[in-house]
Amino acid sequence: xxxxxxxxxxxxxxxxxxxxxxxxxxxxxxxxxxxxxxxxxxxxxxxxxxxxxxxxxxxxxxxxxxxxxxxxxxxxxxxxxxxxxxxxxxxxxxxxxxxxxxxxxxxxxxxxxxxxxxxxxxxxxxxxxxxxxxxxxxxxxxxxxxxxxxxxxxxxxxxxxxxxxxxxxxxxxxxxxxxxx
Amino acid sequence: xxxxxxxxxxxxxxxxxxxxxxxxxxxxxxxxxxxxxxxxxxxxxxxxxxxxxxxxxxxxxxxxxxxxxxxxxxxxxxxxxxxxxxxxxxxxxxxxxxxxxxxxxxxxxxxxxxxxxxxxxxxxxxxxxxxxxxxxxxxxxxxxxxxxxxxxxxxxxxxxxxxxxxxxxxxxxxxxxxxxxxxxxxxxxxxxxxxxxxxxxxxxxxxxxxxxxxxxxxxxxxxxxxxxxxxxxxxxxxxxxxxxxxxxxxxxxxxxxxxxxxxxxxxxxxxxxxxxxxxxxxxxxxxxxxxxxxxxxxxxxxxxxxxxxxxxxxxxxxxxxxxxxxxxxxxxxxxxxxxxxxxxxxxxxxxxxxxxxxxxxxxxxxxxxxxxxxxxxxxxxxxxxxxxxxxxxxxxxxxxxxxxxxxxxxxxxxxxxxxxxxxxxxxxxxxxxxxxxxxxxxxxxxxxxxxxxxxxxxxxxxxxxxxxxxxxxxxxxxxxxxxxxxxxxxxxxxxxxxxxxxxxxxxxxxxxxxxxxxxxxxxxxxxxxxxxxxxxxxxxxxxxxxxxxxxxxxxxxxxxxxxxxxxxxxxxxxxxxxxxxxxxxxxxxxxxxxxxxxxxxxxxxxxxxxxxxxxxxxxxxxxxxxxxxxxxxxxx
Numbered sequence: 001x002x003x004x005x006x007x008x009x010x011x012x013x014x015x016x017x018x019x020x021x022x023x024x025x026x027x028x029x030x031x032x033x034x035x036x037x038x039x040x041x042x043x044x045x046x047x048x049x050x051x052x053x054x055x056x057x058x059x060x061x062x063x064x065x066x067x068x069x070x071x072x073x074x075x076x077x078x079x080x081x082x083x084x085x086x087x088x089x090x091x092x093x094x095x096x097x098x099x100x101x102x103x104x105x106x107x108x109x110x111x112x113x114x115x116x117x118x119x120x121x122x123x124x125x126x127x128x129x130x131x132x133x134x135x136x137x138x139x140x141x142x143x144x145x146x147x148x149x150x151x152x153x154x155x156x157x158x159x160x161x162x163x164x165x166x167x168x169x170x171x172x173x174x175x176x177x178x179x180x181x
Numbered sequence: 182x183x184x185x186x187x188x189x190x191x192x193x194x195x196x197x198x199x200x201x202x203x204x205x206x207x208x209x210x211x212x213x214x215x216x217x218x219x220x221x222x223x224x225x226x227x228x229x230x231x232x233x234x235x236x237x238x239x240x241x242x243x244x245x246x247x248x249x250x251x252x253x254x255x256x257x258x259x260x261x262x263x264x265x266x267x268x269x270x271x272x273x274x275x276x277x278x279x280x281x282x283x284x285x286x287x288x289x290x291x292x293x294x295x296x297x298x299x300x301x302x303x304x305x306x307x308x309x310x311x312x313x314x315x316x317x318x319x320x321x322x323x324x325x326x327x328x329x330x331x332x333x334x335x336x337x338x339x340x341x342x343x344x345x346x347x348x349x350x351x352x353x354x355x356x357x358x359x360x361x362x363x364x365x366x367x368x369x370x371x372x373x374x375x376x377x378x379x380x381x382x383x384x385x386x387x388x389x390x391x392x393x394x395x396x397x398x399x400x401x402x403x404x405x406x407x408x409x410x411x412x413x414x415x416x417x418x419x420x421x422x423x424x425x426x427x428x429x430x431x432x433x434x435x436x437x438x439x440x441x442x443x444x445x446x447x448x449x450x451x452x453x454x455x456x457x458x459x460x461x462x463x464x465x466x467x468x469x470x471x472x473x474x475x476x477x478x479x480x481x482x483x484x485x486x487x488x489x490x491x492x493x494x495x496x497x498x499x500x501x502x503x504x505x506x507x508x509x510x511x512x513x514x515x516x517x518x519x520x521x522x523x524x525x526x527x528x529x530x531x532x533x534x535x536x537x538x539x540x541x542x543x544x545x546x547x548x549x550x551x552x553x554x555x556x557x558x559x560x561x562x563x564x565x566x567x568x569x570x571x572x573x574x575x576x577x578x579x580x581x582x583x584x585x586x587x588x589x590x591x592x593x594x595x596x597x598x599x600x601x602x603x604x605x606x607x608x609x610x611x612x613x614x615x616x617x618x619x620x621x622x623x624x625x626x627x628x629x630x631x632x633x634x635x636x637x638x639x640x641x642x643x644x645x646x647x648x649x650x651x652x653x654x655x656x657x658x659x660x661x662x663x664x665x666x667x668x669x670x671x672x673x674x675x676x677x678x679x680x681x682x683x684x685x686x687x688x689x690x691x692x693x694x695x696x697x698x699x700x701x702x703x704x705x706x707x708x709x710x711x712x713x714x715x716x717x718x719x720x721x722x723x724x725x726x727x728x729x730x731x732x733x734x735x736x737x738x739x740x741x742x743x744x745x746x747x748x749x750x751x752x753x754x755x756x757x758x759x760x761x762x763x764x765x766x767x768x769x770x771x772x773x774x775x776x777x778x779x780x781x782x783x784x785x786x787x788x789x790x791x792x793x794x795x796x797x798x799x800x801x802x803x804x805x806x807x808x809x810x811x812x813x814x815x816x817x
Contacts, residue, residue, distance in 0.1 A: 103266060104626050109384030110261035111630065112301050117388070123413065126422040127515030130524070130627055132413075136301035137402055139409075139631040141511050143523075146626040 082154070084133070085147035087121040093152030095119055100149045108150075112136040118155055202364060204253045205244070206277060206287035208309060210302050211259030212632050213295040214321040218351035219256035222246040222360065226648055227256055228539070229641060230501035232528065233630050234259070234546035237269040239276045239284055247361040255287060258545075262384065263308040268545035268553070277312065289315045291360065296320035296348065297633070299333060299400050303391035306342060307378045316344045317363040323348035324355065331403030338398040352638060409504075409633045416508055423512060433496045434601075435594050441489035442577070449485035456481065467673070474737045475669030480657050482733030482747050483726050486570040487653055491646050493566055497535050498645045502637035506531060507629060514627055520609055521616030523627040526556040530608065533563035534601075537776045541783055549625040555615045557780055558793055561771045562608035564601045567725040571767050572600055574729055578748040579760040596764075603768045607800065661730045664720050668694060668731060672738045689739050708766065708802065709759030709809040721772045728767075757816055762809035770801035 087093050095117045098105045112135040113119065120134040130141045142150075207215045211233030219227050223242030228235060236258045244252045257276055258269035265271040272281065279286025292309050294302040299320065310316055320326075320333065339346040347359030379386035416422055456477045463469040500506055506528055514524030525547055533540035540560050547553040564572075576593050583592040616622075671694040675687060689695050697719075698712030705715045713735045721728035732751065736742040742750035751760070771777070777790040784790075 100626070103264075104628075106264055106384060107261065107266040108628065109388070110264075110304060111628070112304075112388065114385040114388040122410070123417055125511045125514065126417060126419050127512070130511060130514055130629075132417075132511070132631060137298050138301055141514075141524075141627065141629045141631060143514070143518075143627045145624070146628070 082152055083148050084119060084121075084142070084150040084152050085131070085144050087119070087152065089121050089123060089131075092118055092120040092155040094155050096151040096153055098150050100146065104146075108146075111140055112138060113140075113150065119150075119152060202252060202289045202315070204255065204285045204287045205289045205291060205364070206255045206257060207291050207293060208257055208273065208277060208305075209259060209293035209321075210261060210295065210305055211630065213259060213293045213302065214351045215259065215293045216256055218291070218293055218319070218321065218349070219254060220246075221351055221354050221357060223254055226644060230498075230506070231504040231632050231635050231637075232501065232507045233632065234269060234528065234543065235501075237542050237545040238272055239281065241284070244364070247357060247364070249361065249364055252364060253285065255284065261305065262387075267548045272545070287314065289364075290317070291363075292316055292318045292344075293321050293351075294318065296323050296326040296331065296333065297329075297403055300392055300395035300402065301388075303394055304384070304387040306394075307387050307390060310342060310344060311378055315363075316342075317360065318342060318344050318346040319356075319359070320346065320348050321351050324350040324353060326403045329403030331401050333395075333400040334398045338394070338400075341394045341398060412634050413508070416505065417511065426509065426512060429500075431590065431594070431598065433493070434597050435590060436496075437489050437492050438591060438594050438597065441492045442573075444488035444492075445485050445573070448488055449481070452481040452484060471666070471669055474743065475734055476662060476665050478737040479665030479668070479730035479734040480661055482574075483570055483661055483730045484654075484657055486573055486726075486729075487650065489573060490566050490569055490653060491649060493569065494535060494646060494649045495642065497532070498642050499637055501532075502635065502641060504632040504634045507631050510629060511631070516609075518624070518627075520613035521621075521624075522552055522555060522612055523625060525627060525629060526552060526612075529556055529560060530563055533560045533565060535566055537561050537563065537565050537773065538779050541776070541779050544783070549622060551616075551620040551622040552625060554784065554789070555612050555620045557783060558615060558789065559608040559612045561773070561776055561793065561797065562604050562611065562769065564604040564768065565725075565773075567773065568600075568767050570726045570729045571721075572597060572764060574732075574748065575751070575760050575764050578751045579755075579757055600764055600768050603765060603804075607769055611796075656724070656726070660724055661727055664723065664727050665730050665734050668716075668720070668734045669738065671697075672735065689735075694735070707809070708762045708805040709756055709813070710763060711754065711759075713754070714759070714763060718766075718770075718772075721767075723772075723774055725767065725772050728772075756813065758809040758812035761812050762805035765808045766801045766805040768801075769797055769804055771797040 081096065082093065084093065084095075095113060095115055097115060098108060098113060100108065117135055122132045122134045122139060124131045125141070130143045131147060132139050132141045133147070134140075207219055209215050212231065212235075214229075216227045216229045216236050219225070219240070219242065220229065222244050224246045225240075225242045227240055227242075236256060238258065240256045242254050242256070243250045244254050255276060257273040260270045260273045263274055263277075265274045275281040276284050277287065277290075290309060290312070292306060294306070306318065318338070320335070326332075333348075335346045335348060345359070345363055347356050347363075349356035349359065379390035416425060456473050459477075460469065460473055463472060500509075509531060510524040510527040513527040517524050517527055526544070528546070529540040529543040532543055537560050540563070541557050544553045544556045544560070547556060576596055580593050580596050584590070585592070585595075672689060672692045673687070674693045687695075690699070694716055695712070698716045701715045701719070702712045705718070710718070713732065716735060717728045717731040720731045729747075733747050736745070736747060736750040736754075742753065745753070755763075771794050777794060780790040780793060781787055
């Protein structure tokens with residue numbers, strides 16, 4: 001882990017090296033839904049088909065569709081992509097993806113760290129670490145090494161007022177909705 | 182203290198209700214106010230505070246608060262989703278699915294959401310609604326939301342969720358008629374169109390869904406947290422933050438001494454006078470001796486510390502209710518990571534200053550099993566309030582009342598603080614040893630939600646104090662009283678056949694207790710303890726404060742010290758080295774059967790409490806030995 005940190009920090013902004021971690025999506029089958037969760041009524045998912053832009057583990061698929069870039073294969077030279085730990089206090093970033101173990105990632109996403117969410121670095125603890133991040137009006141403290149595995153891009157000023165959820169609605173697809181059945 | 186944390190036995194209602202519901206569960210994200218609502222609806226007093234993870238196990242009660250004694254309400258730990266991340270969340274999910282033995286499966290749900298952060302909190306609504314149980318959605322803290330300019334259309338929200346929605350304030354008890362309405366008319370949902378939910382178990386889709394729902398229902402988030410941020414600018418400041426933290430801690434102990442000591446002395450005088458009032462009413466002889474010199478002297482020697490313990494609890498209550506505790510964990514994370522734990526372990530450790538038992542339960546919020554075990558094993562080192570009577574007694578008896586810095590801090594406070602620091606250092610060193618050997622694990626991420634600051638209500642603070650006082654009195658009336666009576670009897674056996682056909686009590690040293698004391702004396706003599714202290718140590722294995730009552734009884738039974746105050750008697754009977762060694766012994770030794778029982782329950786084996794007990798005993802013995810000899814070399 002120590003070594004990986006060094007490598008990552010050496011990379012300049014937007015050029016994040018792979019740092020020894022295998023791509024998380026590699027070789028992993030995508031389950032459309034987790035049958036354990038379907039104890040009760042199954043909802044009518046046609047109406048909110050856009051939710052299907054993500055697979056059950058919460059990884060965004062819309063990135064495939066939008067940019068032809070797999071979310072976890074880090075491509076060199078994509079501009080303005082950074083990690084959360086590099087956000088200056090007071091700066092806001094838009095979350096792109098999380099690169100953490102499954103359970104931690106799932107937990108963080110349920111706390112609001114989902115793709116397209118706006119995350120603000122609010123303050124650092126007196127010792128300089130952890131850092132308090134604001135997301136969805138909540139304040140959540142993360143250590144440097146956790147924040148380092150969360151990729152963000154700089155927030156565009158004009159997107160300030162637009163809710164994150166509106167952006168990806170056009171990827172709703174009846175075919176994908178069918179697949180969840 | 183043993184009785185403070187046991188869940189009282191729960192009896193389900195005998196006559197099942199004619200309606201559809203029998204069991205209702207309270208569920209919601211952490212720190213949404215479920216336990217506050219539980220207390221409102223049941224009239225019980227579940228612990229509430231302002232940080233996530235206060236409730237770590239299910240708790241059941243009858244809904245007497247809304248006149249439905251036939252219904253069982255279950256309070257559950259907070260969850261973010263139905264995929265549990267830590268032990269407390271697993272409890273909640275298991276109960277909700279009816280997989281928790283001993284707890285009935287709930288057939289209706291009260292979903293409690295914090296209306297200040299509705300768009301985030303609605304994420305939980307999807308998996309809960311998908312359970313298919315009748316659900317009432319309660320938007321808590323609505324008074325705060327409205328006061329800060331937030332709003333939401335509950336009717337639209339009810340239509341979106343296909344479930345009734347009500348604005349409530351659990352703290353002030355407003356809007357609760359919606360709960361009784363819901364319970365009296367089961368099954369009248371507002372469904373007029375099919376419920377649409379996101380893909381379950383998928384956080385991203387749940388987040389989008391929640392954002393859309395809150396937008397469609399016209400949710401306007403309240404102006405947030407300006408106050409909280411301003412306070413944090415100071416309390417989490419690079420320099421002022423840690424300094425204020427230390428100042429608060431020192432201040433607490435200074436107040437416990439400078440304000441608490443006169444209170445305790447006054448209280449002690451009242452107790453002693455009460456004893457003297459009763460004396461003429463009793464026939465002189467063994468009965469008078471048993472009741473006054475035995476029981477009353479023993480029990481009242483512990484009771485006098487009630488004011489000081491309540492003061493300490495008042496401060497802990499203020500720290501917990503304002504929301505500062507989570508900030509303390511944030512500040513401490515840097516220290517905690519050097520010993521291999523993370524800042525989250527600091528919250529149980531801090532609450533162990535009150536009592537180790539709820540603290541050990543609170544470790545359920547620590548996700549990593551090895552981290553959790555390490556925290557459980559070091560928790561008894563933290564100076565719990567049961568040690569306070571012992572420290573206060575010995576400090577008042579042996580440490581001169583000298584003040585430094587123009588009366589700003591006293592020598593007694595310094596000794597007290599060093600004992601607390603000794604316990605903390607013991608905990609940290611042990612944790613470091615454990616984490617760098619048998620409990621080594623990869624670092625787990627530190628994820629901590631910081632609550633907004635809130636003004637503690639007088640009601641909740643006074644309820645805490647009343648509860649604490651009643652626990653203390655119950656302890657004094659049960660364990661301490663029975664130990665004292667047993668000691669008095671053992672101190673007066675075997676009866677000696679005196680001249681003239683009468684039976685009298687033996688000399689104290691020849692009694693059963695005296696012989697037992699002299700038998701163990703060789704083991705403790707190197708620490709500077711006499712045999713009476715040895716008996717005290719034996720009895721304090723039950724609970725630490727029993728030490729004080731044992732001393733009260735033994736010195737009360739000894740004719741040489743009978744007339745003296747306990748402080749004076751100790752001062753005559755012990756050296757300074759022995760007294761300081763005794764304090765350090767109490768700082769390290771694990772003398773609490775209830776803590777051992779709860780460690781056994783949480784770790785599922787007797788191995789860990791046994792290891793813990795022996796390790797702490799050995800450490801206490803060595804530390805006391807060193808202190809005794811060093812102090813005697815300097816002052817003796």
